[in-house]
Amino acid sequence: MSTKATWEPHTEHGKLDSADRNKLPDSVYAFPKERKEPLTDASHVRDAMARFDQVKDVSDDERKVAFENIKKAAKHYGIQMNEKDWKELDHKK
DSSP, X not given: OXXXXXXXXXXXXXXXXXXXXXXXXXGGEEETTTTEEEOSSHHHHHHHHHHGGXXXXXXXXXXXXXXXXXXXXXXXXXXXXXXXXXXXTOXXX
């Protein structure tokens, strides 16, 4: 599996209900295959960073892609990330 970021900016922002989330493209999620952790604004990026280790039933390769997606979204929204590897967000490892 490629560890290249798949995230692309999207115009939906703020609190998302389930109907809103269903309309979002896969490319807006940290974990696109599972459609987990939408990265639609700075707040959601921070949430994805904090909840990274709570996402269940994903492989290490999927975590690598999610980390790259979070990094790309963080840069887009002006959030500084000090983590250099996905394992730094996975506090359970």
